[in-house]
Amino acid sequence: MLEVWKAFGKLGLTAFGGPVAHIGFFRQEFVERRQWLTEQQFSQLLAICQFLPGPASSQMGFAIGLLRAGWIGAFTAFVAFTLPSALALFAFASLVIYLDNANGQAIIQGLKLVAVAVVAHAVFGMSKSLAPDWPRRFIALLALLVLLLFSHLWMQLIVIVMGALFGLVICRQHTTPVSQLSVNYSSSLATFFALLFASLLLFSIVLPTEQSTPVNVFASFYQAGALVFGGGHVVLPLLEQSTVGHGWVDTDTFLAGYGAAQAVPGPLFTFASYLGAEIETGLPASLGALIAIVGIFLPGFLLLLAVLPFWAKVASVPKASAAIVGVNAAVVGLLAAALYDPIITSSLHHWTDLLIALAGFLILTVLKKSALWTVCFCIFASLTLSNLIFLN
Numbered sequence: 001m002l003e004v005w006k007a008f009g010k011l012g013l014t015a016f017g018g019p020v021a022h023i024g025f026f027r028q029e030f031v032e033r034r035q036w037l038t039e040q041q042f043s044q045l046l047a048i049c050q051f052l053p054g055p056a057s058s059q060m061g062f063a064i065g066l067l068r069a070g071w072i073g074a075f076t077a078f079v080a081f082t083l084p085s086a087l088a089l090f091a092f093a094s095l096v097i098y099l100d101n102a103n104g105q106a107i108i109q110g111l112k113l114v115a116v117a118v119v120a121h122a123v124f125g126m127s128k129s130l131a132p133d134w135p136r137r138f139i140a141l142l143a144l145l146v147l148l149l150f151s152h153l154w155m156q157l158i159v160i161v162m163g164a165l166f167g168l169v170i171c172r173q174h175t176t177p178v179s180q181l182s183v184n185y186s187s188s189l190a191t192f193f194a195l196l197f198a199s200l201l202l203f204s205i206v207l208p209t210e211q212s213t214p215v216n217v218f219a220s221f222y223q224a225g226a227l228v229f230g231g232g233h234v235v236l237p238l239l240e241q242s243t244v245g246h247g248w249v250d251t252d253t254f255l256a257g258y259g260a261a262q263a264v265p266g267p268l269f270t271f272a273s274y275l276g277a278e279i280e281t282g283l284p285a286s287l288g289a290l291i292a293i294v295g296i297f298l299p300g301f302l303l304l305l306a307v308l309p310f311w312a313k314v315a316s317v318p319k320a321s322a323a324i325v326g327v328n329a330a331v332v333g334l335l336a337a338a339l340y341d342p343i344i345t346s347s348l349h350h351w352t353d354l355l356i357a358l359a360g361f362l363i364l365t366v367l368k369k370s371a372l373w374t375v376c377f378c379i380f381a382s383l384t385l386s387n388l389i390f391l392n
Helices: 002-014 019-033 039-051 056-099 102-130 134-149 153-170 187-206 214-227 232-243 251-261 268-278 285-307 311-315 318-347 351-365 371-391
Strands: none
Touching (some): 002 056, 019 039, 039 056, 039 285, 039 318, 056 251, 056 268, 102 134, 102 251, 102 318, 102 371, 134 318, 153 214, 153 318, 187 214, 187 285, 214 232, 214 268, 251 268, 251 318, 251 371, 268 285
């Protein structure tokens, strides 16, 4: 347990850059340096976590802890990797109230421009890896078009299913490598986890969520965690619909927190701790943050535990591999739609906003710096511009 805590604690404090960067950190730490996994086992875990809904990097960390030290290792890996960013974003939620002035609004605008740059970078990077050829680009563009025309929350799930179906037809030449992963629990327990996941998802769907009660908040965040494919930035539209769509937080508060989430290491899903603290539930903000965190991470972990004993048999079926490829391509379109609405529509009000966001994007793509550099630049540029306007 202490070995797992030390490894993931370091990553929780230093792993900037989002889910894709986290995968790179994990490979370096657990395949090359510590040799807890073989290259084949690591690739197989990555395939599993890319296929399942939920936070891919956190699911990988959870699985690595499980394989290394059993149940307590899985829990330790999750806490060590998640706690630093969750605490940082909870603290930011308590400070937002003090930003109601010119400089504070400039900081919030800078954080919103961070969201533009980072999500654009994610779309750019994911399109190269998940939609590198025309069949997969077609799936991504079709998903983008459908989501721009129909903005209902359920369209996102329909797009994922559509991606799987198109993948079965036009991506049959792609395969997923299979490797054995030994877990220390039975297939009957895995079935229980699957039933628990499905029961909680059904509960979250049928439960009316207009009021921000603790149960409703848990249900909304659980549903977001259960339906998001691709992890990381892809959760943005689901959380936006669950919180802003219900009137629990406003758009500016939402995007400011999302921008702040780029400045902290660890999983992006800890954005939920900020939102949970901002939502009025009748409970202390700390409990609201905890409810949101548990709600958004739990479904991905339940599904991972349900799938691990059976994955090798499923992934070896060519049709399953083709469906995975199609889903990944559809995720690119889903994220591109989120980039346009609500991010661009709520953040770019002037040509100077576009220039700042573009510069932040170039910091990530051309200079290949971490997202923290983009956060610092966008905030500095927004503050400078605001003060120049004030002086004039």
